[in-house]
Amino acid sequence: MFRYFKNLYTYRYLLYNLTAREIKSRYKQSVLGYFWVILNPLFQMLVLAFVFSFFIRIPVEFNIPYSVFLYSGLLPWTLFAQSIMSATNSLIENETLIKKVYFPREIIITSTVIAKIYDFILASTIFVGFLIYYKISIGVIIFYYPLIIFIQVMFSLGLSFILSAFNLFYRDVQYLLNTIILLWFYFTPIIYPIELIPDRYRFVFQLNPMSVLINAQRRTIFGGAELNYTSMIIAVLLSLFIFQVGYMIFKKLEGLFADVV
Amino acid sequence: MLSNMKIVFENVTKKFFKQEDRTLKELIPSLIKGMRAGEFINALKNISLNIEKGDTVGVLGRNGAGKSTLLKVIAGVTQPTQGKVVIEGKIAPLIELGAGFHPQLTGRENIYLNGSIFGLSKKQINEIFDEIVSFSELERFIDTPVKHYSSGMYMRLGFSVAVHTPFDILLTDEILAVGDADFQEKCINKMNLFKKQGKIIIFVSHALETVAAFCNKGLLLDKGNQIYYGGVDEAINRYKNL
Numbered sequence: 001m002f003r004y005f006k007n008l009y010t011y012r013y014l015l016y017n018l019t020a021r022e023i024k025s026r027y028k029q030s031v032l033g034y035f036w037v038i039l040n041p042l043f044q045m046l047v048l049a050f051v052f053s054f055f056i057r058i059p060v061e062f063n064i065p066y067s068v069f070l071y072s073g074l075l076p077w078t079l080f081a082q083s084i085m086s087a088t089n090s091l092i093e094n095e096t097l098i099k100k101v102y103f104p105r106e107i108i109i110t111s112t113v114i115a116k117i118y119d120f121i122l123a124s125t126i127f128v129g130f131l132i133y134y135k136i137s138i139g140v141i142i143f144y145y146p147l148i149i150f151i152q153v154m155f156s157l158g159l160s161f162i163l164s165a166f167n168l169f170y171r172d173v174q175y176l177l178n179t180i181i182l183l184w185f186y187f188t189p190i191i192y193p194i195e196l197i198p199d200r201y202r203f204v205f206q207l208n209p210m211s212v213l214i215n216a217q218r219r220t221i222f223g224g225a226e227l228n229y230t231s232m233i234i235a236v237l238l239s240l241f242i243f244q245v246g247y248m249i250f251k252k253l254e255g256l257f258a259d260v261v
Numbered sequence: 262m263l264s265n266m267k268i269v270f271e272n273v274t275k276k277f278f279k280q281e282d283r284t285l286k287e288l289i290p291s292l293i294k295g296m297r298a299g300e301f302i303n304a305l306k307n308i309s310l311n312i313e314k315g316d317t318v319g320v321l322g323r324n325g326a327g328k329s330t331l332l333k334v335i336a337g338v339t340q341p342t343q344g345k346v347v348i349e350g351k352i353a354p355l356i357e358l359g360a361g362f363h364p365q366l367t368g369r370e371n372i373y374l375n376g377s378i379f380g381l382s383k384k385q386i387n388e389i390f391d392e393i394v395s396f397s398e399l400e401r402f403i404d405t406p407v408k409h410y411s412s413g414m415y416m417r418l419g420f421s422v423a424v425h426t427p428f429d430i431l432l433t434d435e436i437l438a439v440g441d442a443d444f445q446e447k448c449i450n451k452m453n454l455f456k457k458q459g460k461i462i463i464f465v466s467h468a469l470e471t472v473a474a475f476c477n478k479g480l481l482l483d484k485g486n487q488i489y490y491g492g493v494d495e496a497i498n499r500y501k502n503l
Binding site: 010011013014016017018021024025096097098099100101102103255256258259260 | 277278333336337338339340354355362363365366370373374377378379380381382383
């Protein structure tokens with residue numbers, strides 16, 4: 001992990017350039033351009049909120065409107081899903097660079113993930129607007145929030161390392177991933193609160209870092225309750241473990257990337 | 262920049278795994294049937310070289326001889342399967358046809374991107390930017406996305422970016438195949454300058470006359486085998502008799 005951050009530092013200007021390119025080259029031929037980053041999750045939220053507050057009512061805690069509850073989970077989820085999906089394809093997209101010159105390939109993965117964090121921050125402005133509009137007060141432990149996002153990013157990076165490397169050898173990875181992400185979405189308390197799940201099944205969610213992290217993010221925003229520290233410790237350890245294993249596999253296979261891409 | 266630059270190959274072999282099955286659907290039946298998922302191809306076999314400061318090495322061989330693979334191994338883009346490679350000195354970005362630029366970005370943006378891949382800071386790139394542009398003669402097109410460039414313009418930009426970054430070892434792959442005579446001459450002049458400065462230049466080309474005039478050493482490869490490494494004239498003779 002030390003090596004990872006050292007490489008990021010050494011190649012910081014490349015990381016900056018690749019990230020800027022990632023952000024710039026998207027939506028280049030569209031009228032609304034970067035607004036899509038904000039509009040897409042907003043529309044998605046509106047559709048889901050419509051379904052789950054009119055047809056099927058889902059009770060939520062913290063005394064907040066369902067739309068706000070949903071948005072608070074949907075945004076970090078979008079960050080996660082977009083991160084690993086675009087990172088999985090990123091090595092293939094940067095084929096020309098990989099074949100031409102050596103630099104640590106994790107720079108590519110990291111730049112795609114950072115570009116998604118940028119999207120996440122932009123999309124969150126609407127969410128802040130919602131908080132202000134509904135006069136929702138922020139919890140006192142909000143300062144944990146960036147830390148939990150950081151853990152989520154480490155978890156995403158770990159998965160991205162494994163998926164992107166394997167995807168070079170077998171492109172099935174990217175197709176399979178779409179299905180898994182969809183399934184994962186429903187197994188994570190985004191459209192429903194975790195309290196809706198009977199106690200005897202809760203352990204499944206405890207082993208899903210995304211579930212614990214999104215739940216914890218909500219608690220820091222809306223306050224009221226303490227964090228569940230046991231779950232948090234499991235999630236943090238699991239995330240860092242995935243990162244470490246992912247990075248090791250990635251570095252092990254790195255020398256073959258130019259041959260198979 | 263280093264004073265003692267060198268490239269040493271000790272029994273270097275590079276095998277490519279030729280993957281025939283790109284999807285699991287194809288892989289699984291072939292595993293069950295006991296067939297291999299692909300085969301190994303020897304791109305380089307037992308190559309041993311010793312390239313020293315000031316050497317300009319012409320790499321000769323027919324198509325598929327392993328010339329480009331050799332450059333990729335030197336550049337560190339791909340790792341050898343067996344053997345030892347020692348590189349001392351900073352390597353300039355591999356100059357080859359149609360590689361390395363992002364089509365959506367402009368020439369200017371690509372210069373900054375390529376410079377940063379090479380590990381340069383923004384300030385360092387700013388310093389060499391004008392030189393890169395004027396050498397490539399692309400002033401008018403520098404803010405045009407490179408997807409609109411011709412192959413000659415592409416090469417000019419690629420060559421210009423590579424030679425203006427500080428380096429000890431220059432790797433070129435068929436760079437004289439495109440571009441007009443004027444620019445080719447300009448490239449050769451530039452490379453002669455590097456030769457005088459004692460840099461190592463690896464020159465892959467089918468243009469035998471240029472190789473004879475420019476290089477002091479020759480490496481002849483055939484189907485991944487090292488046929489000859491030594492004086493350039495002997496290498497050319499053997500290549501003609503191959």
